[in-house]
Amino acid sequence: MEAVVLHEQGAAGPRLTRIDPPSRSEDGVLVRMLAASVNRVDLYMRDSGAGITHELPLVMGVDGVGEVLEAGPGSAFRSGDRVILYPYDFCGRCRYCLAGDQPLCTRAHIFGEHVDGTFAQVMAVPERALVRLSPDADLHQAATLGVAYLTAWRMVFGKVAIGPGRIVFIQGAGGGVAYAAMQLARMAGARVIVSTSGEEKLAHFRSLGVEAVDYRDSDMVKQVLALTDDEGADLVIDNVGEKTWGASLRIMARGGHLATCGATTGAHPSADIQRLFVRQLSIHGSTMGSLEEFRRLVRAFETGAFVPPIDSVYPLAEVPAAFARLEEADRMGKIVISIAEPQGAA
Template sequence: MKAIILHSRGPDGPRLTETARPSAGPGMARLRMLAASVNRVDLYMRDSGAGITHSLPQIMGVDGVGEVIEAPEGTGFAPGDRVILYPYDTCGQCRACLAGDQPLCSSARIFGEHRDGTFAEEIVVPAAALVALPLGTDVTQAAALGVAYLTAWRMVFGKAPAGPGQTVLVQGAGGGVAYAAMQLARMAGARVIVTTSGADKLAHFRALGVEVIDYRTADVPKAVAALTAGDGADLVIDNVGERTWPASLRAMARGGHLVTCGATTGAHPSADIQRLFVRQLSIHGSTMGSREEFRRLIAAFAAGAFTPQIDSTFPLADVPRAFDRLEHPDRLGKIIITIA
């Protein structure tokens, strides 16, 4: 079978490679992969991978949608069933797992990071990672849910849930997670303000009826203050990191919350501690979501509450080109890899 295998670090490291088809052991299911999505962590694995326990060569890809080839008896899955992957392989026994908060599992392994991933014609995963897809589900759209939309779900509905009467600021809304957060915050009934740049992106969000700030030409905190009669944003979604962090803090309302899930522009911004305690601000870290949050996300998607924004699609052989697109400033939404 064919897979995108990371052989070494750097742009030339990921290569379409012929490799042996996997076999399923006890408790494991074998899938024919249909589609997957490209995520920022793929670039991190390609270029560094520091701090993530793994060994090369390794199949890339964190999430995806597939069709069951074989599954253990008693799981409720049969050959031909279409499934989406919950992207964590967790122990099921630690305090976090027993509390239903799987992302905090002390021994969690993530596909494409700690073990072989989803950019392959066939994969073997724990049967517990399979979640049934409703009949008639658009496979391309569903492939966007596993990481980006699950991450956004916890950010929007987690420790500081968004809702009617609240203002949510989403930084860099053209990216996959940020765009998903914008959609989910609107679904929750919150007022949403986004930052982005480029004429096409600005026009896109305005056409949706979203309030937009061009971060290249405007002072973001001042613009947010002007839009909110000086109050600021109750919830700020920031996965950009060091570059946007000062503006995110200054754009927050008193008693507001900032939720972060990424640091693509750097991981060591100023803490601005005085602002934190004087204005009683809260900072929350967030990584993907629990199985229950995944179930709710899929139910909302199946009900038509939102439609994932797809920027582009690439075949499996063109994953390196998809990585280039991920870094392009014009990208808007998710990049999908079609496999079968």
């Protein structure tokens, strides 16, 4: 079979490679992959992977959808079932798994980081890491849910009670996780304000009815505070890191919350401790979400509560080009890898 394998770090590292198909373990399911999506962590694995325990060569890709090829006799799945991958292979036995918080599992392995991932024609997946997907679901849209939307779901719903009457401010809303958070916060009925750059992106968000400010403006913080009658936002979502951290803290309402899941511009900002304790602010770290949160996310998607925007679609052989597109400033929406057509498709 064919897969995109990371052979060494660097731009030339990911290559379409012919490898042996995987074998199904006793508790596993063989899945014929149909689509996957590209995430920032794929670029991190390509360029460094520092701090993530892994060995090369490694099949890349964290999230995706497929259909069952083969399952064990006691499995809940049958050949042909449409499935979506929960990105974690969790142990199910540690205190965190038993409490239903799988992202904190002490033995977790993430596809495309610690073990072979989704940019492959066939995967062997533990049954516990599969969720049934409606056969009517759009495959390209569903392929975007596992990382960006699951991470956004926990940031929006898992840390603070967000709903009508709440104000959510989102930094860099053109990115995958931030855009997903915007959609989910609006789905919950919150008032959403975003930062982005460029007239085209500003116009895009405003056309959706979302208040948008340009983060390149020196008075961006004042603009946001003016929009909120100087109160600020109940929840600030920031996956940018050091570059936006100070502004994010100043935008928070008294008693407000900041949820962070990334540090692409640096990991060591000023803590501004006096502001934290005087205003009684809370900072929450967040990474992906639990299996139950994932199930709820998938069901919300299947009801049409939100529609993931697709920027572009690339075949499996052109994953390096998809990585290059992810790094372009004018990208809007998720980048999808089309791997195969469903069986029976015209």
